[in-house]
Amino acid sequence: MDEEALRQDIAARKRDHIALARHSNRPKRNDFDRIFLVRPALPETTSNPANTECDFFGFRIQAPFFINAMTGGIKEGDSINQSLCRASERNGIPMAFGSASFVELNPGSLKGFVEARELTSQPVLVNVNANTDSGIVKLLVKSLDPIALQIHVNAVQELVMPEGGKDWRWKEKIGKIQEAAGIPVIVKEVGFGFDVKSIKELAEMGVGAVDVSGKGGTNFCDIENSRRGKGDFSYLSECGFSTVQSLFNARFARQLLSIPEGDPVPMPDVISSGGIRNPLDVLKSLALGAKWVGVSGEFLSTLLESGEEALAEEICEWKEQLSGLISLYGQPSASSCQQIPWICDVELESYAKQMARLVSPGEV
Numbered sequence: 307m308d309e310e311a312l313r314q315d316i317a318a319r320k321r322d323h324i325a326l327a328r329h330s331n332r333p334k335r336n337d338f339d340r341i342f343l344v345r346p347a348l349p350e351t352t353s354n355p356a357n358t359e360c361d362f363f364g365f366r367i368q369a370p371f372f373i374n375a376m377t378g379g380i381k382e383g384d385s386i387n388q389s390l391c392r393a394s395e396r397n398g399i400p401m402a403f404g405s406a407s408f409v410e411l412n413p414g415s416l417k418g419f420v421e422a423r424e425l426t427s428q429p430v431l432v433n434v435n436a437n438t439d440s441g442i443v444k445l446l447v448k449s450l451d452p453i454a455l456q457i458h459v460n461a462v463q464e465l466v467m468p469e470g471g472k473d474w475r476w477k478e479k480i481g482k483i484q485e486a487a488g489i490p491v492i493v494k495e496v497g498f499g500f501d502v503k504s505i506k507e508l509a510e511m512g513v514g515a516v517d518v519s520g521k522g523g524t525n526f527c528d529i530e531n532s533r534r535g536k537g538d539f540s541y542l543s544e545c546g547f548s549t550v551q552s553l554f555n556a557r558f559a560r561q562l563l564s565i566p567e568g569d570p571v572p573m574p575d576v577i578s579s580g581g582i583r584n585p586l587d588v589l590k591s592l593a594l595g596a597k598w599v600g601v602s603g604e605f606l607s608t609l610l611e612s613g614e615e616a617l618a619e620e621i622c623e624w625k626e627q628l629s630g631l632i633s634l635y636g637q638p639s640a641s642s643c644q645q646i647p648w649i650c651d652v653e654l655e656s657y658a659k660q661m662a663r664l665v666s667p668g669e670v
């Protein structure tokens with residue numbers, strides 16, 4: 307395929323993703339409903355609107371959640387990013403651009419990212435695929451001044467995507483991008499979650515954070531499957547670990563890394579994303595060990611259905627409600643929410659027990 311045809315192809319795919327994600331039926335219920343936080347009847351706290359504030363890679367932000375990667379590089383995508391950047395600015399939360407690897411093939415598309423970036427003084431994340439050239443990574447870091455770089459790993463999506471690649475040897479490439487970027491790197495899934503071994507390997511590679519982006523929200527198997535002419539993959543719709551299962555997996559990885567064996571390897575920060583529907587899902591993520599929480603589909607649908615003002619208001623409401631929830635559950639701040647005790651239903655308990663059995667050293 308010549309370069310112009312490839313450019314057209316990628317631009318069309320980005321348009322499809324927005325349209326299909328907008329009309330996709332995200333599940334109403336997901337594994338967050340299987341987690342029960344222990345609420346003290348005597349919380350001994352008082353209302354404190356600043357209790358949601360926290361650090362994000364050294365930058366003070368107003369809440370521990372952010373707008374996660376979706377789009378950019380095409381006209382519709384740039385306009386969405388402009389709205390998302392304005393919502394980030396108004397609410398003091400970070401915003402992640404969707405994949406900017408397209409800049410390699412279409413250098414003119416950098417301008418749209420730069421114009422949106424100028425609309426927020428909050429930290430932004432720039433997103434690339436693992437095959438992105440080091441020179442492009444450096445250009446993106448220089449032009450967009452991100453606080454960290456996201457590298458997406460999306461093997462299930464690539465398998466189902468009609469034009470998807472099948473070379474999934476990514477570890478060495480992630481290492482090269484990490485070197486070129488010179489800023490913390492976040493390795494993220496796109497809705498299929500993370501297993502224990504991969505998290506442990508990324509820790510050993512020294513990545514800054516892992517965004518587990520698990521099953522339970524936007525489903526890229528369904529989205530890519532609906533773009534296929536033939537060769538149905540709908541049986542993979544339930545593939546992957548849910549976000550909650552992935553957060554359990556991160557806890558197991560932390561345990562494995564803490565077993566003394568030479569120099570201890572620090573555990574990367576954990577980001578929870580995939581199926582975050584409301585501030586309670588944010589709180590549950592923090593209780594399960596996430597430091598920050600990413601939201602994509604929910605915010606995109608508010609923006610596209612109800613407009614930019616409605617999105618800014620929704621984020622403002624989430625901050626206020628999360629602040630109330632942090633106090634309700636007896637905590638002084640977002641960063642102490644890992645202390646909230648929790649229990650889960652039998653299905654998740656069985657998952658955790660079986661995974662614990664697998665996670666004896668050498669077996670995962």
Ligand code: FNR
Nearest residue numbers: 327375376404405458496519523524580581602603
């Ligand atoms: C995405 N997502 C995504 N992720 C990524 O790393 N790079 C990308 O370019 C995109 N593109 C993209 C487009 C659209 C329209 C959507 C809705 C999502 C995936 C996203 O960041 C997230 O991992 C998943 O959507 C799961 O989170 P939600 O949507 O359930 O909150």
